[in-house]
Amino acid sequence: MVVRSHKGGWAMIELYKLQWSHYVEKVRWALDFKKLDWRGIDVVAFTKKEIRHFDCAQTFPLIRDTRTGVTMSDSSPIIRYLDETYPRHALLPADPVEREAAWQWMLRLDSTLGLHARRLGYTQIIMECPTILAQLFMPNVCGGLFARRGWRALAAPVLGTLLTLRFRFHRNREDGVYEALEAQLLPIAAQLERDGFLVGGRFSAADITLASLLRPLRIVPHFVQHPRLQSLFAWQERLFREHGREAAFPYEAMVRAKRERSRRWRARVSWMHADRGVASAVDGAADRQVAQNDIHPNSRWMLLFGLPAYLKLRWFSGVARERYMSVVLVAG
Template structure:
């Protein structure tokens, strides 16, 4: 059985989950908590970032885009790549665009709030863990606050910078999809999957994998509210409604 080693609430990890579900590929999900995950993930893949996938033949691959492209090779239907070479390049360029500054700075602006909401942060990132592990993780969070600030480069301008870039990303998808509903051509591609997954943390969604724990912390709700009525946020919700297939997680 294919294994996906992942964080429950993460836009990069959501890309891999979405591709697996879109293609209807049965798999097992193994959730980790950020921080304590590092040792096991490094032993598995030689590095510490998630998502990591282990295929049935034993091959291990890290990185959301590399995982999606490998799934495309192994399970070509339904396809996520445009047939036209030029359109394919355009789609992959957009993947790089959203995976870069947009994803990093959006996450940073969210963590400006989350880092001061340890109970809520724990509820987001300790999903699927035993009560004992959740308790230990919650007690540990204040001790690693400084490390989290440094690792994500959370600085005084991070919130304003991240909010501005996230709004620009919403502006972009709203304008780019106005005619066809999609970023490249007139069908759902890896570009749409990536953009919607990357922007999902900034949208209130009802889809289980990216649904914020309730009640939502007031500071997080205020963050979400600023984008709630944006046409780009509505586009993200539409992509989830139309293209986020039912879960195919193995029992």
């Protein structure tokens, strides 16, 4: 099957995607870097009917290579497949030791940063402006009805409850998500200040993984304002600019607009103290073979039992409402 691509050429890769997903952005970036022809297919997050017939994990990104017939999901294996099948503009280092180092970075970031940043990004949206959820998840359902004012507010608690239980946002404190992420990012920021890239002093798929998976944290004040993480976000911005990536996803602009209107944001994580120091290594795991995920399956009882969890997150999360201070990330 041959399809017209967004660039006007002949597409080889079909990318099934959720527009705002940071894992999807990672693969979009790799496809663009490798100058492969591809076309994106937007999927309805709740039904996933567009991908049900594919025999692989039902997560996004998912690709179908129309030239080879290969279908697969999971962003890091997808990038490795693309690099092995289409070696021009390589994204994984040729040297075997560096290659393995890049691969381990990718799996580790997929299994930690990607999951934690998603948790905290959605948490921030639920705490500050849950009506955005309908615009993200249901832009075209019932002819766009739920993306309209009023209907958005009705959809918000339903979507927020489903997501809260699916990703355990109400357990962020107990699970130490803010702490784990901070402990992981501080040494990464220091390494990038020193070396510029994660592996071998050169740009690789490991850097794409880090820069993409950091995206949701751009709306989380605890991180984006963190004095010792400024160089990391500046590094990310510089890569976005150099590689022509979108500076801000639409949800970032929506959150910013809401903050500017209300002059408030949810910023201080009450249980974390600046002088307390950060627990050491979070991810002491041995080498990984596959990326982990943290999606908890939906059940029909979720809505009923989940509402208190959603309301607790929305109003009693322990992340304090404060006067909004616009954050200007200065690229280094």
